Amino acid sequence: MISQQEFFARRQRLLAQCEPNSVCLIPAATLVTRSRDTEYTFRQNSDFWYLTGFNEPDTWLLLSNHERHGGSFVAMVCQPKDKNSEIWHGRRLGAEDALGRFDLDEAYELDELPEVLMHWLMGHTHVYFGQGQNTAADALVNAAMQSLRTAPKEYSAPKAMVDIQPTLHEMRLFKSASEVAVMKAACQISASAHRRAMQFARAGVFEYQLEAELHHEFAMAGARSPAYSTIVGSGDNACILHYTENTKALAEHELVLIDAGAEFMGYAADITRTFPVSGTFSKPQKDIYNLVLKAQQKALDMLAPGVTLRSVTERVIETLTEGLVALKLLPGTVAQNLETEGWRQFFMHGLGHFIGLDVHDVGDYRMDGEDRPLQPGMVLTVEPGLYIAPDAPVDEQYQGIGVRIEDNVVVTATGIDILTNDVPKTVPEIEALLQR
Numbered sequence: 001m002i003s004q005q006e007f008f009a010r011r012q013r014l015l016a017q018c019e020p021n022s023v024c025l026i027p028a029a030t031l032v033t034r035s036r037d038t039e040y041t042f043r044q045n046s047d048f049w050y051l052t053g054f055n056e057p058d059t060w061l062l063l064s065n066h067e068r069h070g071g072s073f074v075a076m077v078c079q080p081k082d083k084n085s086e087i088w089h090g091r092r093l094g095a096e097d098a099l100g101r102f103d104l105d106e107a108y109e110l111d112e113l114p115e116v117l118m119h120w121l122m123g124h125t126h127v128y129f130g131q132g133q134n135t136a137a138d139a140l141v142n143a144a145m146q147s148l149r150t151a152p153k154e155y156s157a158p159k160a161m162v163d164i165q166p167t168l169h170e171m172r173l174f175k176s177a178s179e180v181a182v183m184k185a186a187c188q189i190s191a192s193a194h195r196r197a198m199q200f201a202r203a204g205v206f207e208y209q210l211e212a213e214l215h216h217e218f219a220m221a222g223a224r225s226p227a228y229s230t231i232v233g234s235g236d237n238a239c240i241l242h243y244t245e246n247t248k249a250l251a252e253h254e255l256v257l258i259d260a261g262a263e264f265m266g267y268a269a270d271i272t273r274t275f276p277v278s279g280t281f282s283k284p285q286k287d288i289y290n291l292v293l294k295a296q297q298k299a300l301d302m303l304a305p306g307v308t309l310r311s312v313t314e315r316v317i318e319t320l321t322e323g324l325v326a327l328k329l330l331p332g333t334v335a336q337n338l339e340t341e342g343w344r345q346f347f348m349h350g351l352g353h354f355i356g357l358d359v360h361d362v363g364d365y366r367m368d369g370e371d372r373p374l375q376p377g378m379v380l381t382v383e384p385g386l387y388i389a390p391d392a393p394v395d396e397q398y399q400g401i402g403v404r405i406e407d408n409v410v411v412t413a414t415g416i417d418i419l420t421n422d423v424p425k426t427v428p429e430i431e432a433l434l435q436r
Helices: 004-014 046-052 081-090 096-102 110-122 135-149 166-174 177-202 207-220 237-240 283-302 309-325 334-340 427-435
Strands: 020-028 033-035 060-064 073-078 106-110 126-131 160-162 231-234 255-260 262-264 271-276 379-382 386-388 402-404 407-410 416-418
Touching: 004 020, 004 046, 004 166, 020 046, 020 110, 020 135, 033 379, 046 060, 046 407, 060 110, 073 255, 096 106, 096 166, 106 110, 110 135, 110 231, 126 135, 166 237, 166 255, 177 207, 177 262, 177 271, 177 407, 177 427, 231 237, 237 255, 237 402, 255 402, 271 283, 271 402, 271 427, 283 309, 283 379, 283 386, 283 402, 283 427, 309 379, 334 407
Parallel strands: 020 126, 073 106, 126 160
Antiparallel strands: 020 060, 060 073, 231 255, 255 271, 379 407, 386 402, 407 416
16 A cells, blocks of 8 residues: 555655746546447546546646745645536545645645636746646646736746656656555466466367456456456467457467456556466477576576666577577577577567556666666566467477566566566476366
8 A cells, every 4th residue: 555645755756856936737537438428447647646646537736846835835626526426426535625635735626727727837937747648638738828828917827848757757667665565466466367367277268268267356356457458369369469359269289378467556467477278288388488488587587786678688589599599490590590680580579668557667768878777666577478470480380389478576676576476487387287
């Protein structure tokens, strides 16, 4: 659980990084139409959630470090209390209760927003805002700015508009102890779901039924939504990187690749495991699986503060290439295939990505034109894979095999902690679980 004190500290830290006499405007997400008069389940904007932990739509967070406020002033614009709307659509906090809950200096109702924006922008020299993320919010801010520019001389618009996202996203990149604890819980929920799906799998079961097993386990543990569209790819569907149709029936001698993670308290998990429907890997399946596992272990052994993701990726590619040449899936020498990137036909994505409030989380991978060294508090995935298409020019026994193994790790002062160790990963561990 992330405390209100931590959300408060984040807001203060953001303000401290802004130019003097600045105002920050952070809008929440709005409801999105699914079809006609129904909406998708509401999911809060990640930046707004990071600063508030508040899950209502159409809300605004306003921050000011203007000297007239003594360097810190925080307000929120909320949906008004409305008995009829709350009967139909659920309870609202309202401006009055928001004041105490979020330790605000002021709170307003949503119908006051245009006037509030004018008032808050006036007299500040900089406005920090994420243009291009929310069309309706862009229009409101632009209208307020234009009104101030054309108003009498006693009114003044900010001289500069600054993108708030680089500053805010750099903050989000480094997870606190509380965030890591929440992410570990998300990973534990996801691990239980993977184990459940692995044990449910058998010939004749449909991919969407495995998806249902995963989602049921998520929800029963308090994670109502997956963090992204669940991938259940059996047979050569595993060679489609973002396969989400999940409509095929599992066949006896195939592998199943499941890429699924729960979203818990706003934070994502992202786990991939690959396993045999029959409960036992065939020799070709085991060859490919153990090669991917060996490459992942190389990466996990290297990851530490000061190391770049690129340097780890290069070592993983060398390991995969050595194995592919040994299995005669790549002609020529290891050196030749590294030079020509022959491996790329079987491993076509990156080694990993940052993860947090978004499954593909914010944060720059390069700084000042150079690859960024890892630092404590960063959380990332490690997910090598090999995907051998059904028509690949290789020995038939390897065609149609897709394997990915993905774990989530947090960088510590001395190395990494693996958050997803609760899912079997070695061939003996997987076969033992499946045979139970």
